[in-house]
Amino acid sequence: MATAREVNSDNGSDGEISQDPERQALDYVTRVLSSVCLQENAHQPPYMLPVETPDGIRHEGLDLKKSPVTGGSGELSSLLLCLPLELILHILSYLDPRFILGVLPLVCRTFQHIVADDITWRLRVQKRIGGNFPVLEQEHFDWPAACIELEEQVSNWSDNGKRTEHFSLSYGHYAPVDAVLLLERGSLCVSGSRDRNVILWDLKQLGNKQEKAKGKILGTEKTGTHKGWAWSLAACDHFVCSGSWDSSMKIWDIAADGQQVMAIRGRAAVLCLAYLPDILVAGSYDKKVSIYDPRATRPLLKSRVLHSSPVLSLVADDRHIVSGGEDRTMVVFDRRANAVLQTIQMNNYLFCMSYEAPQLWAGGNQGLIHVYGSQGGTFQHLRCFDVGHTSQVTGIWHSTGALYTTSTDKTMKIHIPTDPPRTLCTLTHNSVVNGVSVSGRTVAAASGEQTIEIWRLPE
Known part of the structure; x- marks a missing residue:
């Protein structure tokens, strides 16, 4: 049986570990998520691509x-x-x-x-x-x-959505759920909550004459999976990483029933993650984007201050790391050149991203959806869409034929990604919706009502 390793990623940064991560997290939520900051003139004039009509x-x-x-x-x-x-x-x-x-x-x-x-x-x-x-x-x-x-x-x-099956997992967490991630084509789900716990859910029997999914709290600590809010999740193969306001990241082996294999201690709250086969990328409250190799004894590879405010969202592939900060900038880091390729100034900040080259779809604090395209190694702003959200977009998932968005306006919206997106369905909740994950024929949403909402699509 593998033994969990704990390593310190201290690199002499100017950030300091918060003595009260819960107070810092509450201040952050009040500042970033609680206020509605829509603007009438928030739409940036998009770069218009030529469009072929049916006659053309x-x-x-x-x-x-x-x-x-x-x-x-x-x-x-x-x-x-x-x-x-x-x-x-x-x-x-x-x-x-x-x-x-x-x-x-x-x-x-x-x-x-x-x-x-x-x-x-x-x-x-x-x-x-x-x-x-x-x-x-x-x-x-x-x-x-x-x-x-x-x-x-x-x-x-x-x-x-009357053709879908809906389930509400309301018996695992006792505080708002801020992160959700589906694995293995929707047969497994991982959730992170302000109760400090990360729970692994087995969804295989859900709906098969069984109303409840089996949930397991990850970790062996009596105080919870983390010592602060479990805020971010990312997965690669059968490994899942959870990031917390306690400035730590923990890696779990789902193939080994959720056994912990590593803990990485940072110097600031981990607000967003991206997990690739060769690297783990973390965006943190101290304005940094840090790159780790979880396979190494000393996993920290590099850490850079790329923003002047906390890093709220990021995505990565084998060429780029793209991060969005509360400073209203989007920074594109070139992994091959080991240098910043672009810094894009915006009039809003991007709270969530969904990326599959060459398209990056992002949700902002003004309730709008932004689309960027990567061509020739650089990113261009292509479109800005109002899909009907009245406050911050907290989660986004985009594929060739589907688009899901969640918001602090207590809704999850399902669209088809046309130009502009066509909204098929708006699901209203009793509390804010903090994120969305889609895998196979399963959709999961993280709810501020202490639940994970699950939808199964028909075969």
Whole structure:
């Protein structure tokens, strides 16, 4: 059995360990989360990308008015294929996209070509979804996968999400839940709370004639998982890291039933985390972004003051670390060059981020959603959306065909990521909603009402 290691990441910084982390946390929440600071002129003029309308789609030689087969193809035995392509696509619009993608290419070469052509899927998305999509189209965009996810998102959440199963885990924490993270395609969930505990939930039996999920508090300390509020979570493979207002990070092995494998002591509250196979990145109250190698005996690799106020959010990949500070800046750090690549000044601060290159979606303290694109190694502000939140956006999760946002306005909103986003459903709660996580067909939200809210999407 592995033994947990505790290491000190003291690096001679000018930050000091808070003597009263709970008081510091309460002051932070009062300053950052409790006030509604919407501004009428908060929208920044976005950089407008050219958008292709349905009439402007390049058909690349396809004639929708003609049959896709010719007399010499040997496939005229199928009357369907004698129809103009426009009518064939209309007929296919009544079929499930997974069926189209998986079965029709096996019928004949003509269907194979139709299904393989991006135009088939672009036209279907334009007719089904409407609006401009995607916000930023990158090279080798997977149109069939996007179409499937968009249509399933609309189906699952239209009519106020009545097709989904909803569960409320209200029996584990006794204080507001500030962080939630789904693992293993939604079969496991980790939550962090102001009761100082991190709980590992087994969701596999939830809903299978069982109303409760099995929860286990991580750690062996009688006072709780941490000595301060458990505020941030991140995962890589089967390891989960929890960050706390007690200035510590703890790493847990989920494959070993949540056993602690390491504790890292910092010098300030850990407000946000990103966990990659080679590094762990932490943003802290003392304005620093720190990079660790959890596999090493001395894990701290570097620590830099990148902001003039606490670091509220960050994301990372193998090239960039992007952090947002309360100082209303977004800093892009180039991992390869070991240097700051950009500092972007804003009129708001970013409280949460969702990133998959080349798109970064972020929620700000003015209730708005901002979209950035990374091109040529730098980030550009592309769009600013008002999706209906009336106060701070506390959580955001974005994928090709789905967008989830949570807010201190006591709502979670489900959208499709068109330009502008189309809101499918607004779920209202009795308290603030502090974050969201999505994995597989499971959605989880952290509630200020001391609960974790779980939704299961239909198969």
